[in-house]
Each structure stands twice: as structure tokens, then as C-alpha cells.
Amino acid sequence: MNAELPLAQGWMNAARTPFDAEALFNPRGIAVIGASANLSRIGGQPIRALLDAGYAGHIHPVNPKYTEIAGLRCHRQVADIEGPCDLAIIAIPAALVPESITACGRAGIRFAIVLSGGFREAGEAGKTIEARLLAAAREAGVRVIGPNCQGLISTSSRVFAVFGAISHETRMQPGAISMVFQSGGFGFAIMTLCDALGIRFRHCVSIGNEADITTPELVAALALDTGTRAIFLYLEGVRDGRALIAAAHGALAAGKPVIVWKGGKTEAGNRAAASHTANMTGQYDLYRAAFRQAGMIEARSVDEIADLFTVLSSGRPIAGGNMAALAISGGAGVVFADAAIAHGARLPAFTDQTLEKLRAVLPAFASTANPVDITADIFNDISRFTAALEIVLADPNIDQLAILLASLPGKLALEAANAIATAQEQSAKPIVLAWSARRARATEAYERLETALIPILPSPERVGAAAATLARHADAARFALPNLVRASEHGAARAIHRGRRTLNEIDAKRLLGRFGIPVTNDAIFAAAGDSADCENLSYPVVAKIVSADIPHKSDVGGVITNLPSLEALRRGIGEMMAAVQRNAPAAHIDGVLVSEMVTDGTEAIVGVVNDAVFGPTVALGLGGIFTEILRDITYRVAPFTIEVAHAMIIELRAHKLLTDGARGIAPRDTEALANTLVRVSEMAWRLRDSLVELDINPLFIRPAGKGVIAADCLITLNGEMAPP
């Protein structure tokens, strides 16, 4: 949990050049500082693990108490190490770590993994030590993982720089999936579970307190790592959300899916803000927006992750979302279809040619539509299965094929496996299997399929979910890449949320206008009878009190709507002034704003939250009930393109209200809405150092072709800034 670290530190890290991952993941030598001769202690476990795993470089235990540990020469101090040494594992009391880092730097060691606890997580004294650690690292030119972490495993170079249960798992073989965990215990438990399922990993890092190297930095490094094919993150929070987005984009550009499990979804949002938008926005809302914008796949269970890994392990490119299924049980086909469709895939109809061919080879009681059910007939004649497999795979409407074999055992399973492996060799379309035979009953079949790199999951709903999720991701990735989120060299945001200054409505609308956001036709009502401006308005109008001291005007009687004439306006304003005086006697009144009423608009709220982690982020919801009761709100980190704005609109549960119209209401001008969202996002980005929060409420969305119009606006700026 990194919430307490000062923000500036995260930004600095984000701006550093990528580190030399080769020296970290494939070090020429490893020092173990605080080495213990008792190999079951924290200072001994990494030594045992490195030896067991077959690490080929030199291991250099460092501890003045010993001259030898586990047959290795033990050094009094780091300076005594001879030969190349790129990495130090540090397991000494916290207070001694900073000077140990300094010694590492002097000895030419470029990376340190600090396993020791007792830093930030242990209170004020620990925080001070962590700050000293960071200063020592910067000074010495040493990059640090941790402190308070469980270490790092790099299976390809046999680096098992870890303690705990995972230090015993030294037989794990190399794979192409790399992982970063903000909880070592949980992360390495995921690794253990997945390894037992035959999934193989490359670099796995428990990141600890992130005093120096951060999660986004590691993701960026893994994106560049040629041996990494996919990246998994267990994430509780980052300090610089834009650095995370940028790193994930890098991975995407390199064709590497990033799977993320966000822990702490249910944490309560606790903003204290004037705007509706800020009050309704939880931290997790912003993470989800960021994941979408960066094309990251969100997962929420170990099984889901393991299934994605399994399908990715085939090494085939991710296929499209047009899926077919070939089942030997009707139920399996039904369940597959439910899951695949729920995860965004399609089960298209086969061509007439395919159907005709299927009818020719399958028995009359088989179902030839997609999903195909060849039934238990497979027990009678496997050749029909083989024929159907080839026919379905060849259908031009189909991107990928799921074969659902229930628990088919023995000789039949082997024949099916041979047919599948042969078909896969001859087709570019990926095949995924749902199959739950006990291994002992179908050993040869399993081996045949594993050699052919055909992914096998135990049940049809898991095949449907995993294959569909990856297909959807491929679309999301294509969308995300050209719609890169801009990062700042200074991190996400610098708006200081102290000394707020709320603009009055006149100034707020002027500011909107400057960014090309259409506002209502307004006039100022001058009390001295001289209301020429108001004579030129189209009635009916709405009158609103103007005061920076009154953020919610209607609460104090400061709004009167539907005034049909200048006379009614005059009368209304008199009553309004009396009410405001009664309800907010201390407020400084700047005047009364009179606006033409919009009568053909659907109400929306467009807001900006300037978040400490993600910087300026734009929110969109429809009026009142939709945001307040249904919480139907969508977010994107600013600034963004028109494509992203349209994606936001479509993401609203109520979007059909805008696009299709409803109950005799014509479709709304979503083109203009998208344009305005882009402008608000540009405005939020340009003003990121001064804008604290913004609400356009309501923004009226008029019928198609008639545009949108901001009828009211609340803007709070950093108090130290000059008025815009």
C-alpha cells in the first residue's frame, strides 16, 4: 500500500530513464547481505533457493560472523566481493540498510532487493529510515526493489532472490509470462497455483514499498523484455496513474496483453468536494477508466488469470470474437455459449455450405447449428467428429474454435487429440479445449495436445470466458493504441487542493466559452431598472443569483425558472433577492444572471476531477436520477480524442436514450456531446495545475444537429492562481 508516500517522489521516478533490466533479471553475481548460516532464516533462504534453482552466477554471502555458508565463501563486507556482482539481496535490520546501499554503490552493485521490513509500514521512525534509504540509493546510483518485499524470481536465469514458501519452488521452469505484485504473499501464491496448472513464468517481482522502483517502471521494463509475452499485475494502488497508463500502452504497442487485478475495490471514496462529480467519484472508478484507456484486461480471480495465461500460452496471436463450438454434450455447448456471449463474443451462424457438409457427416439427432452438438455419438464413430472438426474450422465466419470434450477418456480421447492436433497444424485459427478427463485415464492424449500447444481448460464456461475476454481485449487494444493518454513529465497533476477559489457562474461560463464549450445566451440583470440586455433575450428565461459564496444556488432560493416576460423577471428577481438575503445573509452578491431557457434538451452532467493519482479526469452522466440514483457515470483520463468521447457515451447504461431516442424524444446530438467532451478534456488538461474541480450541470443535449449547451457551471481553482 503506497498511499502515504509523498507524491513528488512517484513523479520523479516516472521521469527517470528505463533501468537496465538485464542486470536486474540476469545478474552476473548476487551478494546476500545479512546472509545467515541457518538456511531456513530470511537471510539464508535466498542462498538455499539460488543454489537449489541452479543459479549459474556467483553467490556472495556477506556477514562478518561467518567465513563460509553452504560451501560458499562468506565476506566480512560488500567491499570484499571479488568479480562481477550486479545485484544485492539485503536482509539486515532496517536502520542498517541505507549505509549498506551506499556500500553496494561503491562496490559497483547496481540493484538491491531489500527484503527487510521496518520501514514506512512500521510508522514514523520507519518512514525516516525509508527516506534515508532512498537518498542513499540516489547518491550511490543503486536502483532498489522494496523495502518490505518478498523478492524477485527470474526463472530464465534461475534467480530465486526470495524468502518464504516460494523459495522452495525452485524447480519452476521458464515461461513467457511476467508478473508484478503489490503483495508478495498473495502474488507468489498465485504463481504457485498457476505453476501447478502447468503455466510457466519468466520474471516475477514482489515490489514492496516501492521506495525507488515503482510498478509502472517495472511494467515499462517488462514491455521491453523480449522474453515476456504477457504481463500480470496485482495492484492495490499507484502514485502516478499516468505512468501506469503509459507503461501499459508500451506493453500494448509491443503486442503484450497486460492483465490487472485491482485489490481494494470496495474501499470507500472520501472526497470532500463542492462538485457533484467529485463527490460521486470513488478511486476505483478512475482505475477502471485508466484500465480501459490503456487496453488492460481486468481480472478478479486466480482462475480467471490462470485461464487467460493458459490460452495465451499457445503462443498464437489472439483471435477475433467470432467463435464456434463443437461439443459432445448439449449442455456443454449451451454453457459455453452463455459464457462467451456474456464476455462479448459472438457465435455466428455457419455458412450454408458448412451446414450442408455437417449434415452429410453427422447423425440426424446431432445439432449442426453453432454450437454444434455431435452428442455421445462420438462413442460410436470418432471419424464423424474428425470430419465435423475440419468442416467447422474451415467456415469463413469463424475466427476460433472451442472443442468441448466433457470427460472423454482413453483411446477415444487419444484419437480426438490426434485429430485436433492435426487440424491445428493445418489451420491458422486457434483451437481451445474444454476437457476434464482425469490425466491418468488419458495420459497420451494430454501429451499429444500439450506438445501441439493446444490450451486445455477443465470446463466449457471457462473456455468461453477466457477466449472471449482475449478477443475483446484485441479490439480494445486496437482502439487504445491510437488514443494514447498524454503523460506529463511532472506526473499526473499539480493542482493544490488547498486555498480553493470558486468562480461565480459568469466567470465560469466565460472560461468555458474560451475553450469552445457552448453556453447559454445570458444577460446580467442590473438592479437600477436599466435592463436593456434582458430585453434582447428570448423568453422564457431563468434567473440565478451570482455569488462565489453560493455554490448551490437553488438551496437558498437563488434560482427562478420559466419566467415568461421582462415583467415577470423583474418581479421574480425581487422575490429572489429577499430569499437569498434571508438564507445566506453573509454571501457577497455579484448580481443576477438571466439565461434563455433550453426547452428541448436532455440534461447531462459533465465534470472534471483533478485526481492526485490520475490528474484531470472527465466524467459524463445523464441528469439527476441517472447519476445520483443509478450511478450511471463514465470516466476517462484527460485529454482524449473524439473516438474516446464516443466510447464514453456508448458506455452509459442509458446511452440508448441519446442515440435511439425514446418515448417520442428524437435522438440527441451525440456528435456535439462528443465534441464538447473532447473540449472539456483539453480544458482540464491545459488547466491541470490550477483546476481543482468542474461541473457543467446541466449540459443540455439538444436534438441531433442542434448542439449542446451549458446552462450552469461550477469551477473551483487553486486559490493561488490568478483568475483565468
Added chain:
Amino acid sequence: MNAELPLAQGWMNAARTPFDAEALFNPRGIAVIGASANLSRIGGQPIRALLDAGYAGHIHPVNPKYTEIAGLRCHRQVADIEGPCDLAIIAIPAALVPESITACGRAGIRFAIVLSGGFREAGEAGKTIEARLLAAAREAGVRVIGPNCQGLISTSSRVFAVFGAISHETRMQPGAISMVFQSGGFGFAIMTLCDALGIRFRHCVSIGNEADITTPELVAALALDTGTRAIFLYLEGVRDGRALIAAAHGALAAGKPVIVWKGGKTEAGNRAAASHTANMTGQYDLYRAAFRQAGMIEARSVDEIADLFTVLSSGRPIAGGNMAALAISGGAGVVFADAAIAHGARLPAFTDQTLEKLRAVLPAFASTANPVDITADIFNDISRFTAALEIVLADPNIDQLAILLASLPGKLALEAANAIATAQEQSAKPIVLAWSARRARATEAYERLETALIPILPSPERVGAAAATLARHADAARFALPNLVRASEHGAARAIHRGRRTLNEIDAKRLLGRFGIPVTNDAIFAAAGDSADCENLSYPVVAKIVSADIPHKSDVGGVITNLPSLEALRRGIGEMMAAVQRNAPAAHIDGVLVSEMVTDGTEAIVGVVNDAVFGPTVALGLGGIFTEILRDITYRVAPFTIEVAHAMIIELRAHKLLTDGARGIAPRDTEALANTLVRVSEMAWRLRDSLVELDINPLFIRPAGKGVIAADCLITLNGEMAPP
């Protein structure tokens, strides 16, 4: 898939007395009709399986071709069997099955499992044979499972009356979970997967075409079976939804959770109906309502099912939803909390006393709040873990405890296991474990925990989800039991959906009034200037054309709202008549209905669908956008109690709009709404033989204390019924 069977048949079955399950699941002897000497053929597999499984009764192969099969005497015909025989397994061509059933009856065999295919699923000829089969069974007094099924396994009596992959799994040991599958291949694959996880089963039945014995009947039998502790159904559809609800209620009353996986969720609804309600209702909506009303747990993956089974296998009563977690990894605690809360559990704060005690035993960097994170400190001193475990378990705010051990291996794991087993012996509160150590690294610890019947799942989110789901179920069960759904001895519904007759608005409102449902104050406008009735109305009023030929009045200009006076009414009606004449020249006009307008009401739609499977079912949604765009609709099978009506209201996503008020709108009269829902449900039930569909649209829900009022109503009745 049972969609094609005539409805009447399902109803008859529902009305039959429960069958003698003992003879089915624990038969004294088993005949195998169509026995094959080749034990790998369908007629041979059950013989091999029964022998391998150690079935203790007599096996009687029947086939005139042989005198002996697998060392058993083979009979020429069923009549030749000597000694008691309760069950026949039939694997002969479809056309021969009916007479074989007759022979079984003569021989005193009471149950037949028909494995053969070639019946309803194979087209028209097969349907005829299936009808003959049923007639033969009724005549002979034989109850039949199948045809076209994979058979039945009863582990307690070693009955493996099955073919296919599952016929090899004869070492499966008895447990307390029974299952019914509407897909044998998929169902037995679930059984295989779960058995590999250590879950044990009792009676598992592939139900096939359900020509005779239906899924609800089996559920009813399993509810009465003392050895069954929980029931799982893989369901694609039933013919009599009320029989299913009644059977599930029976299980609930016996304290047995019913878990259901509904396959075919994404099937498109294709009603062609006049009412909004019917057009918006898919079959799955009604199943979900029924599951809720019967207190059934809906599952959608094998893992979810397996996890529920694992937790249920402890044999402890299901605990409440106040959960605590004790983790050795922060991430595990976070992930557990996310999942538990998402599934409806709570993580309450500990008492001050608990916190004080925890602080005394745990190190400073541990987190003592719920979820507790004792950190990797467990590697230093396990006694602190043990102490914390006892302290947390004793907290009075806590119903159950999850312990999250990551992959803790070896000696530490054994010490932890001992502590957990001891604590569980001394506490009535259930303990559930998330633990992913490889078995080989912690064999003794696993054995210790398994002996103590402590459920172990591999990851914390699965523990959170399963324990919370069961806790929520316990609440749902308490609610469902006193709110039993009424079943009819004649099944769900008999309204014939041919020969429809739509009532005009006057008659429809009269009918509502007769059932105590408040309607608007109305008058008939008499064209001849004599509009005395209209003079007594409170204006403004709305005028609506009355014609049974015009179901959607506003589409033809047949509605004018907001008429402020009698003069305006007269004028408006003139215009309306012209518009209607233009747009619907053929319609027979009964007159013009004039209703007082409701100005302080929130619009709702209350509708009734008279479904072929579930009978009359009531729908509730809020006006226009909420139902049409957001599909925020809730359903309950009629009739129901006021508690159920309140549950419907709360289930709407937008319910806060009614209960809390919003945007200056006062809370609505949900008490009156609930009352009206009950009355509509009573009306729907009373008229179930004539009511085809009903829409009250809008029903205005007025401010609290002011009631509700039906402003318009569409009712379609069976054409052959006399007007109500």
C-alpha cells in the same frame, strides 16, 4: 431440452405422489436389458461399472443371444429373472423399449432407466415412440428415467447405472451432495471435476428427455432423502415452473440448499404480445424470479459450484454474513474483502476488547483491523498466529472466520493446521481456509485439516465468494420459507393464448377496481353535449379514446392531456375524433374516457405475464426510460405476500428514487405500491385461466401516505371466456 413436450404431461407428473426413491437409488436387484458381452459397448458398460463399483445386489443381464456375461447368468427375457429386482437399465433400440417396459412391469420391476436414444430428440417418429413408452409405463406402473439419458449413479449403494466416461469412475466414494442434470455429458463432467477436488456425491441422475420422471419430481425426492445434504441442478428448462419452485421449497424446508446452474441464459425471448411487459420479458427473467422465490442459489461456473460444495461439506450449519479474515499476506486480506462484500457479506469492526488483545499479541507492523494481516511474521513466531486466531474467533461481532494462509508450507503449515483444528473444535463458528501449498509440501497439515472437516479453497477470493454466497442464501431461505408460492394441482396456467380479446379501458379499469386496485376518477364523455359527469371532475383532465381495437391510443392521436376546463375538453375531443378517424378508420369507437390527471405521481408499470411454464407472473418497473432503456424490471410468480412485494421494490436499481426521494421529490408511497402489487398478484392468480396479459401503464405512485393510482390499463383475456 424439453420445450417440445405437451404441457399437460408435465402437470400430470407434478400431481403424482412422490415415488419410492429407496427402490430407485438402492434397488435389490438390477436388470440390464440389451446387455452386451462386449463390456465396452453401451449395453456392457453398466455391467462392468456395477461390478467394478461393488454393487451388492444381483445383476441380471438380459439378452437372448447370451447365457452368461462377465460371469453373470444372462436371461433370455425379463420374465426369467428370479429373486427381487427393482430397477432395469434399458439399452435396446428405441422401437423395442415400450414393450420392454411392459415386460418390466409384469416382472415387478418398478423403475427403468432408458439409456437408448432415438426418441423425441430424433424427430416425429421418435416422438411417437416416446408417447408409446410413456403409455406403457403408466399402464405397467413402471416409473422411467430418460429416455436418451446417460443414467444414474448412487454412490452409497454402489449403483453405477451409467455409460460413457463416468462409467469408469467407480471408485468414487459416497458423500452428501445429490445432483440432477439436464445434460448427462456436462453433468458427469462436473461430477468428475469435483470428485478430483475431494468433493463426494450421493445420488447423481442424468434425467434425459423426462418422458416420465421430471426434474422437479427428483428434487422433491432428494429433499426427502435423509442422506442428501445439498442438491445441485443443471437446468435448461422445465415444463412446470411451479412444480420446480414447490420442490425447491421442500428442500429448503428440510434445510437443504438447492444450487442451480441455468443453461441457455442468452436465448432470445420471442413473445409476440400487445403489452409492454410481455414484450420485454425473456424466459430467463422468469427463471431468475423463481430461483429467488424458492431460495435457490444460482451458480454459473464449475468452480463456483465446487467451492459451495466444499464449504457445505464441513457439515456445519451455514453461518451468518458477518465475516472476519486472518491473513498472512495483506493482498490476500484485501482480495478476500473485495469478494466477500461483492457477494453480500459484511466485515464488521472488531470490539475494542478484541483490538486491544490483538495489539498485545501481534507485532507493531501487523494490521489488527478486520481483515487482520499478521504479515510474514508467521515465519518468525507461529504462537502469535495461534493467539490471534483465538481472539478473532471469540469476537461477538463475528459469525465465521476465513484464514488466508497463502502457500504456507511444511512444519509451519502443520503448526497452523493444528491450531486451526483445535480452535474449530472449541468454537461453533465455522472456519474456512484459503491455502495453496502444494500437497507434497504439507501432507500432514492437509490431513489434519481434512480430518477436522475444515473446508480449504485455493485462493482468498474464492473463500470470500463461497462463504458470503452461502450466508446470503441462509437469509434468502429464511425469507422464502414463509412466502411459499402457490402451485395448482393443474400446473402453472391454462390461459389459452389463442382467440384473444382485449378489454377497452373502461372495462379494464372496472376489473382492476373489483380487485381493490385504485383507478383514476373517470367519466364518459357523451358526444351529445350532455357531459354532466365531466362537469364534476377536478380539472385538468386527460381525454382518451375508448376502443378495444386500439391498444396503443397515443399512436393514433387518441390521447390529449392537460385539458384545463370543460370547454378545452370539448374542443380537444373534437380534434381527437378527427385524428382517430384518420389514423384508425376501421376501429370501433366505444366513446371517450375523461380522467382526472395525477400531477404528483411517479410513473410505474405493473404488468402480468401468464407464462406457459410459470403461470401468472407479476412485473414491476418504473416509467418509460427505466423499463424501456435500462430494463430495470423485477418479477415474481403470483400470488405473493406483502413481504415479497416489498422485496420486488427494493430490487429495482432505481428503488432509491421511491424510497429516499430525489431532486426535491418526496419519498413515494411504497406501502401502497406493495399493497397494489399483492392485489395484482391475487388478481392474476384468480384469473389465471382467462388472463393472457395485463399492463397497468402508468401506475402513478404518489407521495408517501397518498397512495397509488392506475391511470391506464391494458387487459387481454382468453377469447372464449365471458367478460368479467
